[in-house]
Amino acid sequence: MTTDVSAPADSNFPAGDDPLQIFLDHSEGCDAIQRKIIEVQAYPGHAKSLRLFPTSEAARLIRISESHLRALLKNEQFPQGTVIGGNNRRGFTLAEVNQIRRQLFQQTGDVRYRVGRDREAGEKLSVITVANFKGGAAKTTHSVHLAQYLALQGYRVLMIDLDSQASATSLFGFVPDEQFDRLDTLYRLFTLDDSQRINDLRPLIQKTYWDGLDVIPANLGLYSTEFEVPVRQMRQRELRFWRILADALPTIDQDYDIIVCDCPPSLSYLSINAVMAANFLLIPIPPSMLDFSSAGRFFRMVYETLSTLAQAEGGRVKTFDAVRLLVSKYQTADTNQSQLVKWMGSIFADTLLENRMALTTGLDSAGNLKQSYYELEASDVNRRTYERGLEYLNNVNAEIERVIWDIWKRTPAREGTR
Structure with a gap:
């Protein structure tokens, strides 16, 4: 026995349209809009990326003062970040923030800089x-x-x-x-x-x-x-x-x-x-x-x-x-x-x-x-x-x-x- 899945006469679906197809079309439409949102937010690479953290915010994450972080940057062994504005203002990726943490922990042994569980x-x-x-x-x-x-x-x-x-x-x-x-x-x-x-x-x-x-x-x-x-x-x-x-x-x-x-x-x-x-x-x-x-x-x-x-x-x-x-x-x-x-x-x-x-x-x-x-x-x-x-x-x-x-x-x- 075949089940009739066509829309009844009083259905809200447009006449002649298959209700199941409408749901599928709407699903694909939502996926298309989602792709557009991602593309707009990720332009031009079409892949989301995390923003850079300014020096003040990076220092806060590492739990040091901004002046301390600036002093560390004089040592080129530390990640230097990216220049993002005038007066040599810099931004750091989360990977760079974590690298600075690791290096500080290796140098000082201070538990404040430990990354992860012990x-x-x-x-x-x-x-x-x-x-x-x-x-x-x-x-x-x-x-x-x-x-x-x-x-x-x-x-x-x-x-x-x-x-x-x-x-x-x-x-x-x-x-x-x-x-x-x-x-x-x-x-x-x-x-x-x-x-x-x-x-x-x-x-x-x-x-x-x-x-x-x-x-x-x-x-x-x-x-x-x-x-x-x-x-x-x-x-x-x-x-x-x-x-x-x-x-x-x-x-x-x-x-x-x-x-x-x-x-x-x-x-x-x-x-x-x-x-x-x-x-x-x-x-x-x-x-x-x-x-x-x-x-x-x-x-x-x-x-x-x-x-x-x-x-x-x-x-x-x-x-x-x-x-x-x-x-x-x-x-x-x-x-x-x-x-x-x-x-x-x-x-x-x-x-x-x-x-x-x-x-x-x-x-x-x-x-x-x-x-x-x-x-x-x-x-x-x-x-x-x-x-x-x-x-x-x-x-x-x-x-x-x-x-x-x-x-x-x-x-x-x-x-x-x-």
């Missing part, structure tokens, strides 16, 4: 999963900005996109469904096909234009995972489907300091794997009653899921080094939101991050330009707006970084002041 001190790979089963919580926005902030501090970071909508992948300048096959995504780790499946994450890693920040991309094909994993489980009764990602992480343990996982907005095989692979769970929650109600269901679902999986693992319960809640999309002038945040603080106490990520026009502007906030220059938006948004982002991300230090048992004396 393996000899037992600092383990930090896996941060950013999860919320409701869309619109700014989950992807913060995943990307957290990964980029950590890269700016010199850590080697891997961003894993587990959402088939591939928003995080797109923010790094890729056109996911055009540039990648589903075998380029985590699908290849989970696939039912034994001949295609791998257990090593390294073949999936894509370099980005951020020094020290790589990505495992996603695309629409990743969604096939949700259909193939249950069939694979039926065929392989011994398969612990919830630990497929966690079991693959040792293959890249020596390559990265921190992994950031961006989850789909649903309880899925992929999101369960991301939660089970994490040692740090970060949940962004907008301060509205609807989002707060959804967050309650999220925690209930996580509780029930982990309880069920604990039974499957002989009573061994999944543990985390840290679980933190982040107030996202905070409207500072909204008294109702302010009250809700106060209640959250009194109830959740130590698990609620002190800093909140406020809604800013600068963050919206960055999104419209298909850039992250860290890729903007102050001249792209109003300077006061830019600095206020940057302060919110940096404060939140620095607090998350300090949680990572606590996990690593890194003390301020070892790390120096930030």
Whole structure:
């Protein structure tokens, strides 16, 4: 029996058009617009690139004074940057900033200049999963900005996109469904096909234009995972489907300091794997009653899921080094939101991050330009707006970084002041 997929007489589709074709055409149209945006932002190379950091900003990242950095440049062994204006004003790539850090650490042994985790001190790979089963919580926005902030501090970071909508992948300048096959995504780790499946994450890693920040991309094909994993489980009764990602992480343990996982907005095989692979769970929650109600269901679902999986693992319960809640999309002038945040603080106490990520026009502007906030220059938006948004982002991300230090048992004396 053949299914009739033609439009009914009262359909909103144009007469004679195939509804399925319309969806396909619209999908391709969105891809075409996305390519145009990337081309405009990346002209003339048609590939996104990270801006140069002026001397003052580069010095701030390295944690030295601007005059100290200028003095270092008198030694030609240090990266010299690029002249970007009059009076010999210079700009530095992130790779040059990291090179200066490394050279200073080699010369002085000062822990302030260390790039990445200290393996000899037992600092383990930090896996941060950013999860919320409701869309619109700014989950992807913060995943990307957290990964980029950590890269700016010199850590080697891997961003894993587990959402088939591939928003995080797109923010790094890729056109996911055009540039990648589903075998380029985590699908290849989970696939039912034994001949295609791998257990090593390294073949999936894509370099980005951020020094020290790589990505495992996603695309629409990743969604096939949700259909193939249950069939694979039926065929392989011994398969612990919830630990497929966690079991693959040792293959890249020596390559990265921190992994950031961006989850789909649903309880899925992929999101369960991301939660089970994490040692740090970060949940962004907008301060509205609807989002707060959804967050309650999220925690209930996580509780029930982990309880069920604990039974499957002989009573061994999944543990985390840290679980933190982040107030996202905070409207500072909204008294109702302010009250809700106060209640959250009194109830959740130590698990609620002190800093909140406020809604800013600068963050919206960055999104419209298909850039992250860290890729903007102050001249792209109003300077006061830019600095206020940057302060919110940096404060939140620095607090998350300090949680990572606590996990690593890194003390301020070892790390120096930030």
